[in-house]
Amino acid sequence: MADSSDSKNGGSFIEGLIPNSFYTVIKQERIFIGLIGLFFFIAGITFPYAQAAMWVGFFFAGYSAIANDSIQTIGTFLASNMDKKWWHLWIYIGGIFLVVVTVSFILFDGDVSYQRLTSKGFSESPTNFTFLQVAAPVFLLILTRMRMPVSTTFLLLSCFATDAEAIASVLGKSLSGYGLALAAGLITWIAVTKSLEKRFSKTEPAKFWTPIQWITSGSLWAAWVMQDAANVAVYLPRSLDIGQFLAFALFIFFGLGLLFYLRGDKIQQIVTEKSRVTDIRSATIIDFIYAILLTYKLTVSTVPMSTTWVFLGLLAGRELGMSIMDKLDLGKPMPKVLKMIFKDLSYALFGLLVSILLAISINADVREELLNMIGY
Numbered sequence: 001m002a003d004s005s006d007s008k009n010g011g012s013f014i015e016g017l018i019p020n021s022f023y024t025v026i027k028q029e030r031i032f033i034g035l036i037g038l039f040f041f042i043a044g045i046t047f048p049y050a051q052a053a054m055w056v057g058f059f060f061a062g063y064s065a066i067a068n069d070s071i072q073t074i075g076t077f078l079a080s081n082m083d084k085k086w087w088h089l090w091i092y093i094g095g096i097f098l099v100v101v102t103v104s105f106i107l108f109d110g111d112v113s114y115q116r117l118t119s120k121g122f123s124e125s126p127t128n129f130t131f132l133q134v135a136a137p138v139f140l141l142i143l144t145r146m147r148m149p150v151s152t153t154f155l156l157l158s159c160f161a162t163d164a165e166a167i168a169s170v171l172g173k174s175l176s177g178y179g180l181a182l183a184a185g186l187i188t189w190i191a192v193t194k195s196l197e198k199r200f201s202k203t204e205p206a207k208f209w210t211p212i213q214w215i216t217s218g219s220l221w222a223a224w225v226m227q228d229a230a231n232v233a234v235y236l237p238r239s240l241d242i243g244q245f246l247a248f249a250l251f252i253f254f255g256l257g258l259l260f261y262l263r264g265d266k267i268q269q270i271v272t273e274k275s276r277v278t279d280i281r282s283a284t285i286i287d288f289i290y291a292i293l294l295t296y297k298l299t300v301s302t303v304p305m306s307t308t309w310v311f312l313g314l315l316a317g318r319e320l321g322m323s324i325m326d327k328l329d330l331g332k333p334m335p336k337v338l339k340m341i342f343k344d345l346s347y348a349l350f351g352l353l354v355s356i357l358l359a360i361s362i363n364a365d366v367r368e369e370l371l372n373m374i375g376y
Contacts, residue, residue: 036138039135043131047131047133053129055247065140073220081280094257100225104229110239114230116230117234119301121166121169122161125237133159136358139354140155150350152306153306154352155354157304158358169303174310180293181310181317182320184314184317185289185318186321193321197282209281212284220291227304227305228307315344320341
């Protein structure tokens, strides 16, 4: 029998073959890596069977989309309510989700997406699946674990687009949302940094701010569900029966419970690294403006939109405004702000690139249209 010194020498030899930082990551993330391998295996054996693939894809998408997009809607809510019990936050946000999707289910004859999937290119329910369509949410889980705020709208919906114009429409609406949010954040925090934010930094929040923030965050969450439920429902029939609806609603409800138990998991750092988001008053202002932007975009058209891009635009505008007005105290130095904005935007663009690669790999018609659009 080999003694313990032989085992240690063997372990040292293996570690010597692999860069130390990479080896450390593998060691720390071994459970997650194992789960990812299992998920890819499940996607591989189920995609030929439409009914099984539909639900497997939905289960993967249901949690991965909520986990990645949590930073935009409940990220500030989590950051400013760290003193609250996780299950109190879950019951509140989860209850709102159940109400919102139930209303859509009733009003739109089984459609839980508030007709986001009725636009051109997404209106047809999938009748068969490819491996990449079922596995797309697993890629999203990997990117989420890497703390990348990628667009779930692009990554998941692009896999089911039946023509390139649908992807272009989503991209156009999302880019305009980013620009609008950037301008709104910049103008707002240029106006409030020296007044409200300065006062917030020197005083404790009054008790009435808690119900105000919970109402604002709840409204934002409801608007987000109306926009982004389509990202998960795209795997399912466009009109659900009662059994399918219960499976859809309850799975996401309990997935939210896990997310709150984990306090947003690693991607929550995208929010907590920003200036003063743990102050309930600052978080309330962010959520209020974001809710207005999403509500406005809801009324423009039924074309799906990347809410991630809108959120990143709002945070970018906020950081710029605070830096311009008070870079030495409340805000961050401009070079640091620009670096932060570039990092968040580069992650979002990387997610867009992955989405387009998935779309052209899955659908030959979309591939040909996209190549024609860029001149090939």
